[in-house]
Amino acid sequence: MDQAQLTPVPADAQVSVLASISREMVRLYKQQFGRGPTKARTDWCGQDTLITILEDTLTPAENNMMKLGEHQRLRELRLMFQYASVAEFCEPVERLTGRTVRSFLSATDASVALRNDRTVRPVSRSTGSQNSATLAYWNISRSSRRR
Numbered sequence: 001m002d003q004a005q006l007t008p009v010p011a012d013a014q015v016s017v018l019a020s021i022s023r024e025m026v027r028l029y030k031q032q033f034g035r036g037p038t039k040a041r042t043d044w045c046g047q048d049t050l051i052t053i054l055e056d057t058l059t060p061a062e063n064n065m066m067k068l069g070e071h072q073r074l075r076e077l078r079l080m081f082q083y084a085s086v087a088e089f090c091e092p093v094e095r096l097t098g099r100t101v102r103s104f105l106s107a108t109d110a111s112v113a114l115r116n117d118r119t120v121r122p123v124s125r126s127t128g129s130q131n132s133a134t135l136a137y138w139n140i141s142r143s144s145r146r147r
Contacts, residue, residue, distance in 0.1 A: 017096050018042040018050075024092035025052050032085055033059055048102075050093060051137050057108070075108050082106045097140060105137040 022040040030036040037054035090101040
């Protein structure tokens with residue numbers, strides 16, 4: 001184990017990195033899809049996994065697909081676009097954490113709002129809100145990248 005792994009990172013520095021990753025994901029969504037999510041949050045899930053939860057990510061055209069009941073087609077389309085841009089989604093994580101992304105996973109749930117009590121408030125079904133949720137996971141190396 002190298003010294004970098006043994007040295008604790010101050011909590012405010014960790015929060016700053018997580019907030020920066022969230023901002024980068026919002027920026028990427030705006031760039032890739034023409035609009036960004038209304039909410040974004042990034043958290044560590046253990047020592048080597050990050051998760052970003054993005055809410056309300058659908059474009060007007062995608063919302064129309066959802067109204068037509070084309071949930072599967074919408075997920076497939078979104079997944080294709082996200083994996084066509086995998087390098088763009090991984091670069092900010094590597095730059096901001098100083099660690100190498102080993103794998104990237106992404107999923108979109110367009111049919112119901114995501115409920116995760118730790119990070120996202122549920123959307124009331126009675127309001128008729130058509131909220132979407134997208135999750136992105138990065139499994140990253142435990143040691144710093146060599147520069």
